[in-house]
Structure formats: structure tokens, C-alpha cells
Amino acid sequence: MTKIPYKTYLSENELPKAWYNVRADMKEQHAPMLHPGTLQPVSVADLEPVFCTELAKQELDETNRYIEIPEEIRNFYKMYRPSPLVRAYCLEEALGTPAHIYYKFEGNNTSGSHKLNSAIAQAYYAKEQGLKSLTTETGAGQWGTALSMACGYFGLDLRVYMVKVSAQQKPYRKAVMETYGATVIPSPSDTTEAGRKILAEFPDTNGSLGCAISEAVEAAVATDKCRYVLGSVLNQVLLHQSIIGLESKAAMEKLEEYPDVIIGCAGGGSNLGGLIAPFMGDKLTGKANPYFIAVEPASCPSLTRGVYGYDFCDTGKVTPLAKMYTLGSGFMPSSNHAGGLRYHGMSPIVSKLYHDGYLDEARAVEQTKVFEAATQFAKVEGILPAPESAHAIRVAIDEALACKETGEEKTILFGLTGTGYFDMAAYMAFHEGSMADYIPTDAELQKGFAGMPKID
């Protein structure tokens, strides 16, 4: 009998009723976000011109362990959640490993990735506040797609600043967002001062997430009944994404399993932070001791080669400053094929947990190795992974192969954040052998660090 990937679904009744706020269990909080003008810790009032009020509150909430998920968001979640936890029997067999490999598959909604978990929440709070429109940025296009769907659902207008190189590489991503009713603007653009400034300085720039953020924030502030929303990095996003980890943990409990190793790809940290949250809670409260691995691209190595310090979240330096692992907000990552992982910084929560040793390890991987893993996985497990997700697959396979060497029956859990249907140009490049690996030199990194603000 051929083995099949075995899915464990929770019932609709087992859908979590509250998000988990890992900050409530952290021994020490990350350093506060600072106002870019005063360099003082920001308050809800400081954030309100940019963010929805409820989301600004969530951003600064260090104490509430559980935050109830509003009924309308839960109803929407029920369209595609609980998402499946899959035992990768076919992959285990192909590798000949004694390890048990599980993945939480977040690509089974029509936006194709985990981003919808936070998009629908953010659109909901905007609607509740009586707003008419939102602005955001997108890299690979997963966040933009998810938010377009969410805004379509709630009848909100949406402007998406899309990193220029992504808009060029992925015209179909743009078309999907437009089909859902969004306006997509390649960034940098001449629609904002931030964009015009960057274009004047670097007319041939590919754009970056940091730059697109500057434009989206500027556009939101300049528009009536409009706010800015972000798909990663922020505490509120990690809060919403905790549903990934909560469901994973509940499903594993049903199987009487507990992960020894938990692996997530990390760009801004939304998936990784959400996946590990409740397991990290166990670690912080001494209930268990799983080993956490963050996987990032060697071409944009904020955790493995960045510095831990205060930096802007955007290139135009209009956002608050966060203390995080960063390559410097001026760092322009190469146009590798995992657009969702091309961000100069890292979630302050993830950064703090890594700095304090609770997040055990960060590993940088090269993209040809990532696509090798993606292709191997697709053939045996039948899911075509997004390049971002394939970073986690790469390390899960490596860990499982290590178990084969040692004979250890480790239980490995990784996050399969999305599908790669819009990344076929990258798959083609891989098949044709034309995919290049890129690792920034120390000198290139130093240039990025040099532009950072000097704040202790």
C-alpha cells in the first residue's frame, strides 16, 4: 500500500477562539518602538494617524495573554480554517528517515498563503472603525493578494505598492489583485514624495519592501478615512498569525505528538512568529523545550549576518524605529526568487527571542538548494510550495537526513506557508539550470549598517 500524506483536520468547533500573545509570557519585553521625530517610545495616540486604533492597541499590548477573535473574523476563518496539519509520510519514505515530519499547510485558501489570517483581521478592524480605504505594500504578492481579497470582502478600497521587480516578474500577481478590486502601483512610484526621492537618487532601482512601505505610509496619512496596514514584522501581525501555532499544537496533541524541532521560514517573521508562538509559550513557562530554527535566504540574512539594533522599518525613514535584527533600512536585497523574504529587518519579537536564546538557531540557505528541496517535495507530497515556504522544507529535509544518520526518531514540524503557482518563472529557471545564488559581501552589508541611526 502506497503511503499518503496524512492530514489531521481539527473540527470547526476546535477553531481557536482567541489569539495568543506570546509577549505576555516573555521574560523580558523587546525594546519599545520609538517615534521617528522624538525618539520617545510610541503611544497608541502616536500610532493612530497611521494604524487602525484597535490594531495600534494590539501592537502595544504586553499583558493580555489571549485576545478574543471577533466573531466576524472567526466566521471568515471558517471558510478555510482549521487548516490541515499533514504528516509527510511520502517525504519520510523518500528520505528513508526515522523522523516524523509534519507540516502545517497554510496554502489551502484561495489567496494561497498564511497572509490571509492577518489580512482579514486588519480589514475587519478598519471596517469597524468606519474607514473607507487602506494602503499597503507587497513583495512577492502574497500579502497583497490576501489583503485584496479581504478588502473586497469588506468593501474597502485598497492601494497596493508592489516592489517594482516583483511587479515586473509577476504581472499575473498584479492581475489577481486587480481582479479582487485593488489598485496596484509598482514601487518606487511618482505618486509619493518618498517614491520620487528614491527614484531621483536611484532611477534604476528594483525597489524594496522598505521603500514600498514608505510610499504606502505616506499615501495613507495623506488620504481621508484611510490607514496603512502591514503584512509582517509587527506585533499585531504575529498575534493574528498565532492561529497557525495554536491549531498546530492542538492537532499534534490529538496525535499524541509534540515537536522536537520547529522550523519556519523568516522574512519579516509573520509566519515563523505565528507558528512558534504557543510552543515558545511552553518553552518560556518551562512546560517543554522544543528546538526552534528560523530559515532565511543567504541573499538577505538579517538574523545570521545582521546587527541587533534600532532601525527604521522603511527606506524613507518615515516609520517608527524598532529594535530588531537588521541589515539596515538602506540595504537593497538582490532580486532572488523568494520575494517574501527580501526584507532588511526582522520582527522585534522574533529578534528579541533570538537574541535571548529562546529561538535557538537561524540558518541561511541558498536558493538553488531551496528549489532542489521544493521540487523533491512537490513530487512526493503533491503540493507545489512557494519559494518562501521551500526555505523551511530545505531545513526540514536536512534535519530529517541528520536523523537518518543518527537513527533519532525526532518529530519535526515546519510551516508550509503557501503555494508557488505564481512562482513558475523561478521553477523554470531552476529546471533550466539558470538560477544563480547570491550572497552579499561583508562590504555590501557594512554599507547597509552604516546608514542605520545611532541609538542604543
Add this chain to the structure above:
Amino acid sequence: MTKIPYKTYLSENELPKAWYNVRADMKEQHAPMLHPGTLQPVSVADLEPVFCTELAKQELDETNRYIEIPEEIRNFYKMYRPSPLVRAYCLEEALGTPAHIYYKFEGNNTSGSHKLNSAIAQAYYAKEQGLKSLTTETGAGQWGTALSMACGYFGLDLRVYMVKVSAQQKPYRKAVMETYGATVIPSPSDTTEAGRKILAEFPDTNGSLGCAISEAVEAAVATDKCRYVLGSVLNQVLLHQSIIGLESKAAMEKLEEYPDVIIGCAGGGSNLGGLIAPFMGDKLTGKANPYFIAVEPASCPSLTRGVYGYDFCDTGKVTPLAKMYTLGSGFMPSSNHAGGLRYHGMSPIVSKLYHDGYLDEARAVEQTKVFEAATQFAKVEGILPAPESAHAIRVAIDEALACKETGEEKTILFGLTGTGYFDMAAYMAFHEGSMADYIPTDAELQKGFAGMPKID
């Protein structure tokens, strides 16, 4: 409270244990398939050189009402089935209709369409018979993608003859199949005699499904331990696809609903035949009287403008002859954007049911109207439909709007066969206003009819 599309999921235990063979309940069988050489009805022995033995038996089975689904296929089905039956509350609200609109969503597996239901069955029987490889053709690429996944899963080699215009329009579809391990050959090609002959006569041809079938059949017969498989038209395929209808019926029973109108898009008839099968059984046995509508593109109108007679299933005239509604196997459909509906003929079962008045109506729709419906649907229901599926959406919306006029609370069920992630070029053409409608002239149709064999 904003309404949400409401999904009814059957439990895994409610997954059907047998396919339903509607032929067992038909008052009269369709005329037999004829051997292309002898013009005599084909036997299992005649079909065996081309088809797997078990599938050849299914093809000719007129008597067994239920055919057990082998355990390994059921296990595979459990990865993505039962598929959701969705109440389209948001669409109903947007239309202001009193109708209840339901759709059976078959796009929630990683191949993106209903084609996987038959692909996994056909690959399973091939594996059981000890075969090493399969050949097939694909138009839009949905069947090729599904079969690539299925062959990858069972370790079978696969050659896919892909209609040339589709291969050009959809390089990414090709890349997906290759990622799953298949070899993709644009058709017509110089790898077969059939292909070379067509290329010599029409060097600039876009290709057609009929032509790709000729090549795939020839290649299968010429290869050791290889057989040919087809993703539509055949009785065996409709049998496997009956799982769509069986699940739909069971889910509607749970909701104490029964459809007044059932709508499916129809190319070769695999989705339509499968969706309506058990409801048609009710009609044939006098238990209920739902109204069935087949929807086809105005550019390839086999049911609405074709003739009912014996014809070849392929352009090269190497396949058996089937009695069906057809535009003639030499008909070259225009390169419209619903590649899955560009076939000259129609399933013999569907044809017979239509001819005898059990399938109540066929409706031809133009593609700009189809994309209008697709875009409207995507915005409110959050699913980006395949162009093929959007044909059914178009008519479902029209029927629901008619209910608004009359005040009737009809229950409408339609098949949402797949997602449109690989059809964004078509969506872009629609957004930009550059999409054209094409309706063949009577003279063009007469040319197709003239090439048909003269058999009563």
C-alpha cells in the same frame, strides 16, 4: 453581520465508497463505440492495446450501478475530499436574488481542478497492471497537471501532449507539469506520424485537443508497458467524476435542500457528467425532476450547434468512433481562453441524455460575458475561478437574476471545477478590454461536419 460563503463539509467517513454508473439507470444506452478499422462495436480486447484493462472494462460497463472505489484511491481522495459544497451567500446578496445558490468547489486540491478525481484512478489502475508509463493530452493544462501529480505519486513516467497554443499561452502550466516530473510536448509535434502529418498540412496550426489525442494514442501504442489515458469524454472518466455529484447530493440532503436547477460547464463532459450523475439517476428513476443546463463556449458549440452522429474522438482518426454531438474532428476551435472547453465532441453519455431530453438544456455563452461573471464572483466569493468554471457561473448568475424577476426561490447548484491561477493572461485581457468574442460562422461549421465519417 457580513455574510460569508458557507461551506458544508462531509466527514471523511461520508466519502463515497463507490462510484455511480449512470448507465445502469439509463432507459436506453448510447450507440456503441466502433472500431475504426472494422466499424464493429469494440470489445474490451479491442481497447486493451490502448487502455488499461480495468479501465476498458469500466468503459463498456452498462449494468453495474455502483463500482467500488479501491481503497488506495479512497485514501488518496481523503487528501482533498470530500470537497466543500458552498452556499454562495455573498453572491446571492450582491445579486439581490431570492434563489439559493450552491456550488461544489473542486479547486481545493493542489492540482487546482476536478481532474484529479479521475487522474488518480487511472494512474492507480495503470500501476496495478504493472505498467511503467502513460501518455495523454492536455488543453488548458488542468488534466495534464492532475495526471502529472498522480503519476508522480505512483512513480509512473508520463508524456503529455499539450495543445500548442496552450503551451505557448501557458508556459507556467508546462513548468508545473515538469516540476511534478512529466515530459511535456507541444502538439502537433514531430514525435509522431499523426503530428508530422498535421504539421505538413497545416504548418501554422495552433493545435487542438483532437490532434493531441492522436499523438498521445500513437505514442502509447508504440511504447512497451505504456497505455494512453484521457481526462474527459469517456464513460470511465464520467464514472470517476460521479464522486462530485454523490458528495453534492449527500451534502444537500444534510441541508434539507434539493437542487431545482443544476448547471455545469461542458467541454468533453467530465465535470458536467460527474456532477449531474446521481441527480440524473433520480430523474431517470422518477424520484425527482431537476432541470439540467450544460454550458459551453459560443466559440466551440458542440451541443447547441453540432450534429448528433458517429465521429472520431481525434483529428488523426486513429481512435474508436463514438456517437456524440460533434463539430467534426477536423474542427479547429479559435484560441479562446477556456482551453478546457475547446473540444469538437461531447461525452457519448452526456450526448445521449441531451438527445433524449433528460439533460434539459444546453446554452452557449460568449467569453467576455463569462469573464464578467468570473470577476464579479471572485470579488464577492473570494475564489478566482478558472475560465471553464466561469461558464457555469455565468449561467448560475443569469438564472438567479431570473429568479429575482419572478420572485422564485429556486435552489441552484453549479459545479465550480477549478481555480484560474494559470489563466491570468485572460483576466488581464478582460481588464484591459482587449478580449474578443468569437462565434464560428455556419460555413465554418459545415466544413467541420463535411469531414465526418458517414455512419448511421
